[in-house]
Amino acid sequence: MPQLRRSSRLVSKSEDLDSEKPPAKKRKLSQTKEPAVDDDAAGSRQASEGLRKQRASKPKKEADVQTFLPRVNSPWKVGAHVSSAGGVENTVINAAMIGANAFALFLKSQRKWTSPPLSEHSIKSFKERMIEHKYTADVILPHGSYLINLGNPDADKREKSYECFIDDLKRCELLGLKYYNFHPGSTVGNATKEESISLIAQCLNRAHRETKYVVTVLENMAGAGNIIGGDFAHLKSIIDGVEDKTRVGVCLDTCHSFAAGYDLRSENAWDELLKQFDETVGLSYLCGMHLNDSKTDLGSKRDRHESIGLGYLGIGAFRNLMNDPRVQNIPLILETPTFEQPIDTWGKEIAMLQKLSSAVSEIPENNSALESIIGDAQTEDQLVAMHKNVVEHCQVSKNKTAKRKSGKKSRNEGTNEDEGEDE
Numbered sequence: 001m002p003q004l005r006r007s008s009r010l011v012s013k014s015e016d017l018d019s020e021k022p023p024a025k026k027r028k029l030s031q032t033k034e035p036a037v038d039d040d041a042a043g044s045r046q047a048s049e050g051l052r053k054q055r056a057s058k059p060k061k062e063a064d065v066q067t068f069l070p071r072v073n074s075p076w077k078v079g080a081h082v083s084s085a086g087g088v089e090n091t092v093i094n095a096a097m098i099g100a101n102a103f104a105l106f107l108k109s110q111r112k113w114t115s116p117p118l119s120e121h122s123i124k125s126f127k128e129r130m131i132e133h134k135y136t137a138d139v140i141l142p143h144g145s146y147l148i149n150l151g152n153p154d155a156d157k158r159e160k161s162y163e164c165f166i167d168d169l170k171r172c173e174l175l176g177l178k179y180y181n182f183h184p185g186s187t188v189g190n191a192t193k194e195e196s197i198s199l200i201a202q203c204l205n206r207a208h209r210e211t212k213y214v215v216t217v218l219e220n221m222a223g224a225g226n227i228i229g230g231d232f233a234h235l236k237s238i239i240d241g242v243e244d245k246t247r248v249g250v251c252l253d254t255c256h257s258f259a260a261g262y263d264l265r266s267e268n269a270w271d272e273l274l275k276q277f278d279e280t281v282g283l284s285y286l287c288g289m290h291l292n293d294s295k296t297d298l299g300s301k302r303d304r305h306e307s308i309g310l311g312y313l314g315i316g317a318f319r320n321l322m323n324d325p326r327v328q329n330i331p332l333i334l335e336t337p338t339f340e341q342p343i344d345t346w347g348k349e350i351a352m353l354q355k356l357s358s359a360v361s362e363i364p365e366n367n368s369a370l371e372s373i374i375g376d377a378q379t380e381d382q383l384v385a386m387h388k389n390v391v392e393h394c395q396v397s398k399n400k401t402a403k404r405k406s407g408k409k410s411r412n413e414g415t416n417e418d419e420g421e422d423e
């Protein structure tokens with residue numbers, strides 16, 4: 001593999017790397033416009049705030065395509081979990097804006113049991129924008145509500161979860177979406193893992209009968225306490241209990257895998273992880289991935305997402321992934337901190353990840369597109385230094401904004417990515 005295999009080869013502007021100064025910042029951070037959505041148009045959890053606001057806010061204006069970051073041509077479909085603020089139809093624009101080749105979204109407020117149905121207007125507009133911005137259903141990975149726990153041994157509570165779950169699945173089908181990613185569930189300390197696993201499989205069978213085609217995609221988890229899904233064997237057991245195997249899949253999260261004790265930092269470790277997944281679950285079930293670096297070390301059981309290249313996983317883990325044909329043509333979704341500046345953070349992370357892929361960098365039009373986003377960063381060290389600078393800048397500017405806003409508002413928006421557990 002060429003120049004980016006290891007981060008040693010420095011290009012002519014290598015001096016920038018050795019200093020604490022930002023590496024040749026060709027593009028000002030303010031150069032790209034903020035998305036024309038509500039001010040919380042960033043970060044997956046913040047999306048619910050937006051959904052809540054949507055009824056009170058004006059409809060979103062059409063975005064200026066000229067300001068969108070270029071999208072590279074690549075079989076590795078990298079994107080992010082974009083904001084649904086103002087309606088699900090806005091996710092398509094929020095994805096196109098950051099040069100995403102894939103995206104994730106919430107279909108409704110992920111912290112509420114019930115939400116108003118999708119409007120005819122939202123559905124129509126979502127579908128039109130999917131065509132306009134050239135996205136197909138196989139690169140979209142909707143994320144389920146966090147409240148759902150299909151493994152809850154309490155029948156009433158499980159039924160409440162199931163209703164929320166089935167409502168999400170029906171929303172997917174109304175939008176023409178193929179996949180639906182969700183957290184398997186938890187024993188809540190009142191059942192064995194085997195019992196919860198069986199309950200989850202039963203719910204999936206029932207849901208598959210009640211819907212037409214959407215594929216229910218189990219996410220692997222960081223493996224804390226009563227949570228199901230930290231061990232690949234849990235996923236395998238759920239799938240074993242599902243009658244229609246064409247309706248079930250898996251989404252692997254890099255941060256969760258690492259936290260659960262599956263290493264993926266070296267080329268061998270990455271290979272071993274996929275081998276283990278293949279032997280335990282089967283690679284044919286892999287429908288998508290979440291790309292997150294980790295704020296905590298291997299086996300920590302903690303779910304703390306970090307910006308790409310800046311955490312315990314490091315950029316090498318993502319180089320392995322971005323050169324592996326086994327993860328081509330599935331949605332690869334960033335859930336990293338944005339500090340409410342998705343174009344600067346995710347836009348650069350997407351370009352950075354594509355730059356790691358040797359096959360992608362060899363396409364001339366991709367090179368100019370990537371250069372317009374990440375400047376002349378060439379080596380892995382340069383990419384990480386550039387990104388660290390971007391993230392720090394965004395963090396500082398978000399803190400300043402938060403201070404200006406009322407204490408209440410900044411508390412609502414400002415804590416989830418930095419302090420709490422991620423999901």
Ligand SMILES: [Zn+2]
Nearest residue numbers: 256303422423
């Ligand atoms: Zn997570």
Ligand SMILES: [Zn+2]
Nearest residue numbers: 143183219423
């Ligand atoms: Zn998740």
